[in-house]
Each structure stands twice: as structure tokens, then as C-alpha cells.
Amino acid sequence: MSLATLTKDWAATSYGFLDASAKRELRRKMLKAIAVPGCQMPYASREVPMARGWGTGGLQVTLTLVNPNSVVKVIDQGADDGVNAASIRRFISRVSGASETWDTLEATIVQSRHRVPEEIMRENQVLVLQVPNPEPLRGVEPNISIARQMHADADYGKLWLTLYEQIVRKGRIMQGAAYPSMVNGRHVMTPSPIPRWDVPKLNMSKHLTILSAGREKRLYAVPPYTRVEPLVFSDRPYLVEDHAALTCRRSGVSGFFMNELPQDGGGSVFEVSDSNLGIKAIDCADGAPDAIGDTWYRNGEFSA
Amino acid sequence: MNLISEPAALERAAPRLMRAEPLLRMTDISKRYGDVRALRGVDAVVYPGEVMGIVGESGSGKSTLLRMMNLEDTPDSGDYTLRLPGRENENLFDLTRYERRMLCARHIGIVYQNPHLGLLMKHSSSGNVAERLLIAGERSFEILRSKAREALDASEFPLDRMDARPIELSGGMQQRVQLAKAIALEPALLLLDEPTTGLDVSVQALVLDTLKRLQRDRRITMVLVSHDLGVIRTMADRVMVMRHGEVVEQGLADQVFQDPQHPYTQQLVHAKL
Amino acid sequence: MTTTPLLRVQGLTKTFRMYHLDSMLHAFEGVSFELHEGEFLLLRGHNGAGKSTLLRTIWRSYLPVGGHVFYRSQHGEIDLANAADVDIALLRREEIGFVTQFLNARPRVAAQDIVAEPLLLAGHSQTEALDQARHWLDQFGVRPELWRAYPSTFSGGEQQKVNLARALILPQRLLLLDEPTASLDVGARAALVRRLADLKAQGVAIIGVFHHPGDVSDLIDREINLNTRVVADHSREDEHVAV
Numbered sequence: 098m099s100l101a102t103l104t105k106d107w108a109a110t111s112y113g114f115l116d117a118s119a120k121r122e123l124r125r126k127m128l129k130a131i132a133v134p135g136c137q138m139p140y141a142s143r144e145v146p147m148a149r150g151w152g153t154g155g156l157q158v159t160l161t162l163v164n165p166n167s168v169v170k171v172i173d174q175g176a177d178d179g180v181n182a183a184s185i186r187r188f189i190s191r192v193s194g195a196s197e198t199w200d201t202l203e204a205t206i207v208q209s210r211h212r213v214p215e216e217i218m219r220e221n222q223v224l225v226l227q228v229p230n231p232e233p234l235r236g237v238e239p240n241i242s243i244a245r246q247m248h249a250d251a252d253y254g255k256l257w258l259t260l261y262e263q264i265v266r267k268g269r270i271m272q273g274a275a276y277p278s279m280v281n282g283r284h285v286m287t288p289s290p291i292p293r294w295d296v297p298k299l300n301m302s303k304h305l306t307i308l309s310a311g312r313e314k315r316l317y318a319v320p321p322y323t324r325v326e327p328l329v330f331s332d333r334p335y336l337v338e339d340h341a342a343l344t345c346r347r348s349g350v351s352g353f354f355m356n357e358l359p360q361d362g363g364g365s366v367f368e369v370s371d372s373n374l375g376i377k378a379i380d381c382a383d384g385a386p387d388a389i390g391d392t393w394y395r396n397g398e399f400s401a
Numbered sequence: 402m403n404l405i406s407e408p409a410a411l412e413r414a415a416p417r418l419m420r421a422e423p424l425l426r427m428t429d430i431s432k433r434y435g436d437v438r439a440l441r442g443v444d445a446v447v448y449p450g451e452v453m454g455i456v457g458e459s460g461s462g463k464s465t466l467l468r469m470m471n472l473e474d475t476p477d478s479g480d481y482t483l484r485l486p487g488r489e490n491e492n493l494f495d496l497t498r499y500e501r502r503m504l505c506a507r508h509i510g511i512v513y514q515n516p517h518l519g520l521l522m523k524h525s526s527s528g529n530v531a532e533r534l535l536i537a538g539e540r541s542f543e544i545l546r547s548k549a550r551e552a553l554d555a556s557e558f559p560l561d562r563m564d565a566r567p568i569e570l571s572g573g574m575q576q577r578v579q580l581a582k583a584i585a586l587e588p589a590l591l592l593l594d595e596p597t598t599g600l601d602v603s604v605q606a607l608v609l610d611t612l613k614r615l616q617r618d619r620r621i622t623m624v625l626v627s628h629d630l631g632v633i634r635t636m637a638d639r640v641m642v643m644r645h646g647e648v649v650e651q652g653l654a655d656q657v658f659q660d661p662q663h664p665y666t667q668q669l670v671h672a673k674l
Numbered sequence: 675m676t677t678t679p680l681l682r683v684q685g686l687t688k689t690f691r692m693y694h695l696d697s698m699l700h701a702f703e704g705v706s707f708e709l710h711e712g713e714f715l716l717l718r719g720h721n722g723a724g725k726s727t728l729l730r731t732i733w734r735s736y737l738p739v740g741g742h743v744f745y746r747s748q749h750g751e752i753d754l755a756n757a758a759d760v761d762i763a764l765l766r767r768e769e770i771g772f773v774t775q776f777l778n779a780r781p782r783v784a785a786q787d788i789v790a791e792p793l794l795l796a797g798h799s800q801t802e803a804l805d806q807a808r809h810w811l812d813q814f815g816v817r818p819e820l821w822r823a824y825p826s827t828f829s830g831g832e833q834q835k836v837n838l839a840r841a842l843i844l845p846q847r848l849l850l851l852d853e854p855t856a857s858l859d860v861g862a863r864a865a866l867v868r869r870l871a872d873l874k875a876q877g878v879a880i881i882g883v884f885h886h887p888g889d890v891s892d893l894i895d896r897e898i899n900l901n902t903r904v905v906a907d908h909s910r911e912d913e914h915v916a917v
Binding site for chain 2: 690691692693694730734735736737738739740747749750752753755756757758759760761762763764765782783791794795
């Protein structure tokens with residue numbers, strides 16, 4: 098037995114870009130995060146060939162999860178064809194041999210910036226959300242050490258207080274994206290800046306969601322079939338964005354989360370934010386067998 | 402004249418008629434900060450509905466003792482029990498941080514001399530009161546609102562300003578917000594740490610009057626720390642006099658002021674008069 | 675009398691120790707007497723003889739240095755000379771009253787509320803307490819337009835009336851009076867005597883110090899003279915000289 102038989106030949110990068118020890122750390126932290134739903138786990142956050150703040154947290158998780166049989170979908174605000182999304186998707190397939198897709202139903206890993214796809218995800222799929230700021234308490238407690246104690250003690254009074262203050266000052270809760278949500282009745286997490294529209298999709302979902310912040314070096318998870326409850330007062334119902342009645346000007350679908358395109362005349366037109374859903378709808382209208390899967394919202398009402 | 406041979410006041414017996422058990426009992430509390438012995442074997446007993454005054458100069462240990470009653474600090478030795486349902490014989494210093502926080506939120510209210518310690522200055526006044534209720538698990542906005550209004554009203558805070566930020570309010574009003582926050586959950590014990598020190602004399606009288614009213618209407622057990630004998634005399638049923646971390650004398654308020662037994666108390670009382 | 679006395683004072687002694695003067699002040703020594711329910715005891719003596727001091731020692735504003743004050747409370751007999759502070763506080767709430775010439779007026783508390791307070795503390799309803807309070811304010815001659823006013827602004831005489839109404843509204847078992855008639859007008863003085871006679875008839879035991887004992891001469895059963903160092907009990911028939 099020689100050293101050569103025990104070691105691998107030198108290569109420019111490891112499989113999936115990250116070296117084995119980095120991936121091992123991430124796997125351990127992901128397991129821990131799954132074990133304590135919603136609790137933030139610190140990790141080392143290695144360098145990847147992308148600037149911090151552009152999805153490095155999500156990318157490291159995806160690179161750890163990926164294998165040659167994976168099918169990877171990457172979306173940026175719902176779109177598969179954004180420069181950032183396309184670049185990340187190509188990078189992942191190039192370093193791992195995984196195949197690429199735009200179709201939510203085909204994907205095994207969906208890495209997303211700020212949206213949850215409209216089609217219902219399954220048990221064998223993983224949603225990886227890119228997180229800019231993982232700490233829901235940052236606004237009320239700038240000291241991270243104290244914020245960790247507050248999580249440990251489930252001391253969320255101040256967080257509730259900010260919601261109370263919003264109603265007192267503005268008449269309604271102003272929190273738009275990143276609505277603080279209680280996971281499994283214990284830890285409050287920020288569900289990354291997904292719109293309020295998407296938060297109910299995480300509640301008791303079939304799929305695993307991993308949320309990862311590369312710059313802040315923390316990740317946390319919502320395991321399958323885990324409660325995710327937005328913090329709301331019992332007599333002030335949780336409201337999602339008022340998009341139920343809007344219709345996509347290109348695909349004609351309605352009852353989904355829309356992008357607003359302001360027009361010169363002062364009005365707006367809308368396009369469905371989940372761009373692949375729009376494409377499927379157009380293909381269906383053209384007679385293609387491109388079936389749209391079950392969606393969380395039906396006719397603008399959350400029904401899953 | 403040899404004073405030592407003269408008769409001292411009779412030793413007081415243990416309570417015989419009082420049927421109620423003490424609400425608060427602190428036993429042999431000692432605390433050292435470096436070389437400073439902040440508290441030396443302090444005992445304290447407070448009965449339900451009583452106002453216990455603690456007087457002493459700065460550094461006498463009175464505020465340290467109050468902070469311990471609020472479980473903000475633990476002594477080097479000594480026990481602390483509060484007669485709360487299910488916790489009768491528990492040394493509260495043994496509680497975990499979480500248990501301590503929940504116990505304080507539900508059963509102990511405190512008003513600090515410095516409102517910055519007790520209030521979130523940039524949140525609304527009503528929100529400051531509501532926070533207590535939120536910690537205790539209240540999740541209805543309307544109930545939070547009405548209970549905050551109720552507590553502020555009981556503290557004689559002008560309700561048209563209930564959503565003003567404490568930072569915009571006068572010192573007397575800030576103390577009323579602190580008081581409302583402290584009593585919002587009807588605590589078993591209300592701790593007052595120099596609550597009127599630094600206020601104008603007229604404002605001080607009004608705040609003391611509010612405290613008196615609350616005490617009369619709700620029979621809240623209070624522990625009041627002050628270096629101001631006038632405040633103690635107005636408020637307290639019984640008084641503990643502290644010096645250098647020790648209780649040098651305690652008794653009924655009128656007795657301590659009219660017939661002080663310890664040389665230090667005599668000096669204190671005469672200096673005031 | 676054959677009943678057990680309400681109060682048995684035995685060898686009560688009070689000295690003040692004044693550290694800043696490095697001296698002692700002897701107030702009284704070896705005072706002994708008994709008091710039954712419905713009895714009115716007058717304390718006599720020249721200025722500084724210790725009349726008020728004795729009252730305050732029984733009330734426990736002053737701590738005695740020797741002797742006993744056995745008091746037969748509703749909860750059992752207790753020695754006031756060394757009873758625990760909380761027991762004294764309890765008795766002051768429920769059984770023993772002390773009337774001085776000074777009103778402890780508080781800012782922003784109306785006269786009728788000050789008077790009604792002892793009843794409220796004893797568990798009477800708000801309406802009943804206020805009715806009673808107005809009745810006694812009226813009896814002592816406080817004009818109705820002052821009932822809702824704050825006594826801190828009243829004259830000394832008016833304050834004293836409020837004070838008496840408050841002190842006497844709730845029948846106690848033992849009443850200590852420290853010159854309550856000072857600064858009272860004739861009408862209020864008469865009302866006070868009427869009220870004291872009522873209370874005495876109800877069985878309240880009273881110990882009083884009066885600048886003009888003549889005001890209450892009809893009520894006095896016995897008196898004690900504090901001019902001598904050691905005080906023994908004197909019966910009224912032998913010693914009392916009407917003023």
C-alpha cells in the first residue's frame with residue numbers, strides 16, 4: 098500500500114466546489130438546524146466565487162446538498178432567467194454535474210432569492226432560501242449575544258411590541274417582507290425577505306426548507322410538516338398582499354403573486370412573479386402538454 | 402454617664418396576632434463586590450399589603466437589596482422566598498434566568514429612579530405597558546390596548562398622551578408610565594427605587610399621592626427605597642434603616658422617626674429635622 | 675369591676691437615650707394601672723410630666739425600656755410593650771385608635787375621603803363609608819361646601835375637625851386621646867364630647883390627655899397623676915378635682 102493508493106490526485110477544485118471539510122461542517126449544521134427548527138446555527142461560511150450578499154449562503158447549502166442526480170432550479174424574485182439566478186444555476190451544474198431546470202416540479206433542489214414557488218413542493222424536494230439578515234431580533238436588540246439569550250428564553254416581547262407600535266402609529270402592521278414567524282411554537286425566525294404571500298406556504302409544508310445567510314454566517318431550517326406561524330394579534334388577522342384579483346398581462350393567469358410594472362400614464366400592469374408558472378400557462382394555452390402542478394393558492398385563496 | 406448600663410428598649414417578640422404569612426422573606430443576605438461588602442447578613446420580612454421603607458445613605462446597600470428583590474442580582478449567600486402560589490418554599494435565587502424573567506414579569510413590578518432603566522424611550526407609553534402583558538402571553542391587540550389604558554389611568558397618566566413616547570414626556574409623567582407598566586399585571590410585589598428623587602417637589606407630591614392611592618385601592622405590597630426621609634415617612638408602614646450593608650434598626654415608621662434607637666438613625670432623623 | 679381588664683399596664687418605664695448629647699432623658703418610670711372596657715382614664719400632670727409620652731408609648735410610637743402593657747385583643751392577650759411591629763400595625767388598624775391634634779393631610783385627598791378611609795379599610799362599602807363620613811363631618815361642624823375640598827388648605831381648627839371625624843368614625847376598643855380639644859371651637863368640642871360619650875357607652879376604653887379636663891369631666895372615671903416618679907393607680911373619688 099502506498100500513499101498514492103490512499104490519496105486522490107490533486108484537482109483544481111473538489112466535487113461541488115467546496116472542500117470536504119467545509120461540506121461536512123455544513124451538513125452537521127444543517128442537521129442541527131433541522132433538529133431545532135427555526136434556531137440559527139453559526140457556520141464558517143467559506144469563500145465562493147461570488148460576492149457576499151449575492152446568495153453565498155444559499156449557494157454553500159446547495160453545493161453541499163447537490164449530487165450528479167440532482168436537478169437544480171435557481172430563481173431570483175421568482176424568475177429563472179435573471180443574470181444572477183442563471184449564473185448560480187450554471188455554476189452549480191458545472192461543479193457538480195447536476196442537471197438544470199426551470200420547472201419547480203422537476204427540481205430536487207430549489208435555491209431561491211426572496212420567493213417560494215407557487216406550485217406545491219413535495220417531500221423529496223429541498224427549498225434553499227438566501228437570507229440577507231437572519232436575526233428577527235436585530236431591530237429590537239442590536240447586541241447579538243443578548244439576542245441569542247432572548248431566543249433561548251423565548252423572550253419575544255419586544256418583537257411583539259414593534260408590531261403593536263405599528264398598529265398604534267399606522268393603523269396596521271407595516272412589516273412587508275421577512276415577516277417574523279414562530280417556528281414549531283418555539284423559535285421566531287425571519288423567513289428571509291419573501292413576501293407575506295409566501296409565508297403560509299412554509300407552514301406544515303411537505304418539503305424541507307433551509308435558510309442560509311452567507312455574510313452573517315448562520316443557517317436555520319424548517320423541517321417538513323413543521324408549524325410556521327406569523328406573529329399576529331388574535332384580533333388582527335394576518336393579511337397577505339392584495340394580489341388575488343390581479344391578472345398577468347402576458348400569461349393571463351390570475352390569483353398569484355405579481356410583479357408590478359409602473360406605466361408612463363401613471364397606471365400599472367402586472368406580470369406573474371413566478372415566471373416559469375407564466376411560461377407553463379402560455380404553453381398550455383398553445384396546446385403543449387406542459388402541465389401546471391397543484392398550487393398553494395387557488396383563485397387567489399390560500400388552500401393547501 | 403455610662404450609657405451601656407442604661408436600659409435599652411425592650412426586645413420585640415415574634416408576631417403573634419398577625420395571621421397572614423409574610424409575602425417576602427429574605428434571610429441572611431450577604432454580597433461582596435471585590436473588597437466592598439455591599440450587604441452583610443441582611444434579613445427582611447414584608448407582609449401582604451404592607452409598605453416597607455428602606456432608608457440609608459448612598460452606598461448603604463439599600464438599592465442592592467432592592468435589585469436582589471427584583472432578581473437582577475444574586476447574593477453570595479442567603480435565601481429569598483416570595484409567597485406565590487406554587488413557589489412558597491422555593492429559594493428564588495436558585496431559579497434559572499428564564500424562570501426568573503417570567504416570575505418578575507408576572508409577579509414583581511419595579512419603578513426605577515432613572516426612567517431610562519425601566520422604559521423603552523422611543524416606543525409609545527402604552528406600548529411600554531403592553532410589553533409586560535405581551536411577555537405574559539396576551540395576544541389580543543384590543544385587550545392589550547384596554548389594559549394599558551387601564552393601568553395608565555390608575556397611575557393618573559393623561560390618556561390623551563398614552564401613545565406619546567416617554568422621551569417626549571416630563572419626569573413625573575415618565576414615572577407614571579413606569580408605574581403603569583409595573584402594576585399592569587397586578588403584581589404581588591411593587592418595588593420602588595427612589596421613585597420621586599429628582600422630581601420637582603410639587604410633582605413629587607403628586608406621584609407620592611398616586612402611589613398612596615394605588616396602595617389604598619389595591620393593597621399592593623410595596624418596598625420603597627429612598628434616602629429621603631420625608632418620602633418614607635409619607636409612604637411606609639414599617640422602616641428598615643441601612644448603613645454599610647447592614648440593617649441597623651427597623652420598626653414602625655412613626656416609631657423609627659419619633660424614637661430612633663440607633664445612633665445612626667438618630668443622626669439621620671435629626672439631620673432631617 | 676369583675677371583668678378582666680382590657681389593659682393592664684405594669685411597671686412601664688420609658689427613657690430616651692440621646693447619643694448626640696450623650697445623655698438620657700427619663701420620661702416616666704414604673705407606671706402601673708388597669709383599664710376596663712367603657713372606662714375613661716384621665717392622665718394628669720404638669721407640662722413635661724410625660725402624659726403624651728405615656729400615650730405614645732402605649733401606642734408604640736415610643737419603645738418602652740421596661741414593664742408590660744398587657745392588652746386583651748380580640749385575637750388574644752398581647753404585651754404591647756414588646757409586641758412585634760406587624761402585630762402593633764394590625765391592632766392599630768382594627769382595635770386601637772390614637773387621636774392627636776394634628777391632621778396628616780395629604781395632597782389631593784378630599785376631606786370626606788380622608789374621613790371615610792378607615793371604614794373603607796375595614797371593608798365597608800364606598801357609599802356607606804361616604805355617608806358616614808359626611809355625617810361625622812356635619813356633626814363636628816365642617817360646612818358641607820368643604821367636604822369635597824382638600825384639607826391641606828384648611829385652617830388649623832377645620833383640620834382638627836376633619837382629623838377627629840376620621841379618628842372617631844370607626845369604633846375602636848381602645849382610644850388614646852392626646853389633647854384633642856386644643857384649637858376646637860365650642861360646637862365641635864360639644865360634638866366631640868357627645869361622640870366620646872357614645873363610644874364609652876359602647877364599651878370603648880379611653881385614655882386621654884386634656885388641656886382643659888373640664889370639657890370631659892362628666893366622662894372621667896379615674897385619673898392618674900404623672901407628677902410623681904412612681905405612679906400608682908388612684909381612684910377618681912379620692913383625687914380628682916374638677917377644673
